[in-house]
Amino acid sequence: MLWCQIREYQNADYSAVRMIYSTGFREHVGTVYLLALKQTWIQAMLCGFCLLTYILSGSILTCMLCVGGVLLATRMAVQYIFVQGIQLGLREDLLDIRNSYMQPGSRSCFWVAELKGSIVGTVGILPCVEEPGAWELKRISVKKEFRGRGIAKALCETALEFVARHNVKRVVLFTSMVQTDAHKLYDSIGFEKEEEFVWPSLPARLINFMVFKYVHRNGNVMSC
Ligand SMILES: CC(C)(COP(=O)(O)OP(=O)(O)OC[C@H]1O[C@@H](n2cnc3c(N)ncnc32)[C@H](O)[C@@H]1OP(=O)(O)O)[C@@H](O)C(=O)NCCC(=O)NCCS
Numbered sequence: 001m002l003w004c005q006i007r008e009y010q011n012a013d014y015s016a017v018r019m020i021y022s023t024g025f026r027e028h029v030g031t032v033y034l035l036a037l038k039q040t041w042i043q044a045m046l047c048g049f050c051l052l053t054y055i056l057s058g059s060i061l062t063c064m065l066c067v068g069g070v071l072l073a074t075r076m077a078v079q080y081i082f083v084q085g086i087q088l089g090l091r092e093d094l095l096d097i098r099n100s101y102m103q104p105g106s107r108s109c110f111w112v113a114e115l116k117g118s119i120v121g122t123v124g125i126l127p128c129v130e131e132p133g134a135w136e137l138k139r140i141s142v143k144k145e146f147r148g149r150g151i152a153k154a155l156c157e158t159a160l161e162f163v164a165r166h167n168v169k170r171v172v173l174f175t176s177m178v179q180t181d182a183h184k185l186y187d188s189i190g191f192e193k194e195e196e197f198v199w200p201s202l203p204a205r206l207i208n209f210m211v212f213k214y215v216h217r218n219g220n221v222m223s224c
Pocket of ligand 1: 011024027103139141142143146147148149150151152153154174175176179181182184185186188
């Protein structure tokens with residue numbers, strides 16, 4: 001038996017849900033920064049910049065300080081892009097969670113995992129805008145200190161049972177190349193990677209940031 005309760009979203013969960021989403025999203029900043037530093041063009045620019053500052057200043061210390069500054073600026077740029085991404089989510093479906101997911105009779109729902117009165121995990125499901133006929137699993141996140149105990153799996157399976165009751169055959173979700181823990185979760189509950197593409201924005205193209213589309217063909221839903 002699961003040691004925490006999976007239940008439908010209530011208005012009182014609003015701040016906790018938004019906080020869990022923001023924190024879970026933000027924790028990938030470091031990985032994306034490393035991805036940026038692995039790009040050949042960024043490494044070439046850093047070397048060029050290093051050489052140029054050395055030629056101009058004649059000082060290795062100045063050269064190191066300038067390169068340090070560039071690295072810091074790159075990190076701040078990645079962080080800024082993440083904050084924009086988080087704000088976007090908070091302004092979309094998570095701005096009015098009840099309206100987005102919990103309308104009576106609507107084909108969408110949002111669940112939380114509750115432990116001793118605290119919200120420790122979230123997931124939502126709703127018809128997919130990009131692919132009519134399919135539903136999309138969204139906002140899967142579990143507080144760091146409660147991970148590895150099957151909470152995300154239980155949340156996702158609750159969502160998959162819900163769509164099975166609505167006779168939905170295809171559930172999709174979008175994740176990124178850096179969310180590797182999530183990929184293991186999706187593999188373990190029967191999702192398969194169907195597509196991968198570079199996220200269509202300039203910063204994403206510059207660092208070759210890939211997004212994966214996973215699909216679950218409903219019908220073999222496991223019990224929680
Ligand atoms: C992805 C995330 C939701 C997983 O939550 P969780 O509660 O730790 O996952 P679970 O304990 O339910 O694990 C489910 C399955 O995934 C596997 N898994 C999850 N995290 C793993 C890890 N770090 N290493 C190895 N396997 C892992 C588990 O082994 C388990 O498979 P099993 O039942 O076959 O053993 C959590 O890491 C998270 O919130 N990440 C930040 C937010 C995020 O990236 N969300 C995804 C948005 S697309």
